[in-house]
Amino acid sequence: MPPAARRPLTVALTGLNATDSPGAGVAVARALRESPDYEVRLIGLSYEALEPGIYLRDLFQKTYQLPYPAAGSAALLERLTYIQTQEKLDVIIPNFDAELPLFGRLEPSLRALGIRLLVPTLAQLDARDKLNLSAFGVAHGLPVPATQVVHHLGGLAAAATALGWPLVLKGRWYEAQVVHTLAQAEGAFAQLQARWGLPLLAQRFVAGQELNVAGLADGRGHCLSAVPMRKLTITDKGKAWAGITIEDERLTALAHHFARASQWRGGFELELLRTPAGELFVLEINPRFPAWVYLTAAAGHNQPAALLRLALGEAVEPFGEVAVGKMFVRCAWDLVADYGDFQQIAGLGEL
Amino acid sequence: MKLKKNIATSEAGFVFNPATGDSFVANPLAADIIGQLKAGHEAAAIQADLLDRYEVSASQLRRDFDDLLTQLAHYHLLDEAA
Numbered sequence A: 001m002p003p004a005a006r007r008p009l010t011v012a013l014t015g016l017n018a019t020d021s022p023g024a025g026v027a028v029a030r031a032l033r034e035s036p037d038y039e040v041r042l043i044g045l046s047y048e049a050l051e052p053g054i055y056l057r058d059l060f061q062k063t064y065q066l067p068y069p070a071a072g073s074a075a076l077l078e079r080l081t082y083i084q085t086q087e088k089l090d091v092i093i094p095n096f097d098a099e100l101p102l103f104g105r106l107e108p109s110l111r112a113l114g115i116r117l118l119v120p121t122l123a124q125l126d127a128r129d130k131l132n133l134s135a136f137g138v139a140h141g142l143p144v145p146a147t148q149v150v151h152h153l154g155g156l157a158a159a160a161t162a163l164g165w166p167l168v169l170k171g172r173w174y175e176a177q178v179v180h181t182l183a184q185a186e187g188a189f190a191q192l193q194a195r196w197g198l199p200l201l202a203q204r205f206v207a208g209q210e211l212n213v214a215g216l217a218d219g220r221g222h223c224l225s226a227v228p229m230r231k232l233t234i235t236d237k238g239k240a241w242a243g244i245t246i247e248d249e250r251l252t253a254l255a256h257h258f259a260r261a262s263q264w265r266g267g268f269e270l271e272l273l274r275t276p277a278g279e280l281f282v283l284e285i286n287p288r289f290p291a292w293v294y295l296t297a298a299a300g301h302n303q304p305a306a307l308l309r310l311a312l313g314e315a316v317e318p319f320g321e322v323a324v325g326k327m328f329v330r331c332a333w334d335l336v337a338d339y340g341d342f343q344q345i346a347g348l349g350e351l
Numbered sequence B: 001m002k003l004k005k006n007i008a009t010s011e012a013g014f015v016f017n018p019a020t021g022d023s024f025v026a027n028p029l030a031a032d033i034i035g036q037l038k039a040g041h042e043a044a045a046i047q048a049d050l051l052d053r054y055e056v057s058a059s060q061l062r063r064d065f066d067d068l069l070t071q072l073a074h075y076h077l078l079d080e081a082a
Helices: A025-033 A073-086 A100-112 A122-127 A133-140 A155-163 A183-195 A249-262 A294-298 A303-311 A338-348 B028-038 B044-052 B058-074
Strands: A007-013 A037-045 A062-065 A091-095 A147-150 A168-169 A176-179 A202-206 A209-218 A223-234 A241-245 A263-275 A280-286 A327-331 B014-019 B022-025
Touching: A007 A025, A007 A073, A025 A037, A025 A303, A037 A073, A037 A303, A062 A073, A073 A100, A073 A183, A073 A223, A091 A303, A100 A122, A100 A209, A122 B022, A133 A249, A133 A280, A155 A183, A155 A202, A168 A183, A176 A183, A183 A202, A209 A249, A209 A303, A223 A249, A223 A294, A241 A294, A249 A263, A249 A280, A280 B014, A294 A303, A294 A327, B028 B044, B028 B058, B044 B058
Parallel strands: A007 A037, A007 A091, A037 A062
Antiparallel strands: A147 A202, A168 A176, A168 A202, A209 A223, A209 A263, A223 A241, A241 A327, A263 A280, B014 B022
């Protein structure tokens, strides 16, 4: 019997910034193209005219600029309503942390337009937020290094007394610095505050091996897929430039534990650290797929393709074993475009 | 002393630990020994085989063999329970 034909589906994605600190959009797009169920037509959604994914014309049939999240949900809905008249989207997969609350709030309105989403609830986003992760860990038995919220410069000394030196000073949204003295901490405080605002987080420093788990959960407490990965090369921004799938039941168990405790809805990433003594710590929980999520497809767990099915209300069975030893090596590749293309997206907001 | 069951080895001497993502390159003799450990051979049998095939004293072989096992244990490649 011939295989069933793949059904056509139009999917729009954000996170086209495949840069040295990449969004997940391009990786999600590549995984969706390998969906066993759908012949996916991909529409890009960008915020900047130089997001590299815009110029991957073989991948994205068309790209539309979106208003920045700071413009609010009404502006986003107006723009998406226009895009819907042009493209008849079936599903949107947002890939940026900052836009997830907006998409969450707009979910009923988008559903009325015929667009499906699978994003975490506002309460779920809040629970794993950097500011709340420590309390979430305590409440649900997840091992999170001791953390204190620092609202002002004077709070650094108290945090150091509680946590000891060195400690990790983290920006509200991104970046972290390891500091060994109060003077270093004050310097880092000024830099991180200037970039990301207040408060900052001071976390007990834990040395060890960085590990990540990409996961997908159905919103009813079931983790359908958990793919552990070890970073093999890390950029100066701490991003994985190469990695390999590994098998470690404790990592998979942590992902299942998180999905159950939070009733997580959608993709997620656990950023973990394993000490030389074998202790595991959860450093962060990202509320969307990671930029390396295409590796999940290579490992036999095409998480973005499974998310499509969940978003459409279709059943998804838990995946089986992860193919271990699958590697990715990121590639800096120059895309060449005409200036007219840049003018089109920068000036008219679509290409 | 046994190699962990999930450790992957190749004829070229590559050793991969799927639990940690660590990989190593063994020289031909170490690869030979690791291959025998993976096949379930006992340490004494492996040493007897090497004594047959190489010009080496039993005491030197034992020292080098123990040194290799120490390295394998350090890199978490040996089954501690075995």
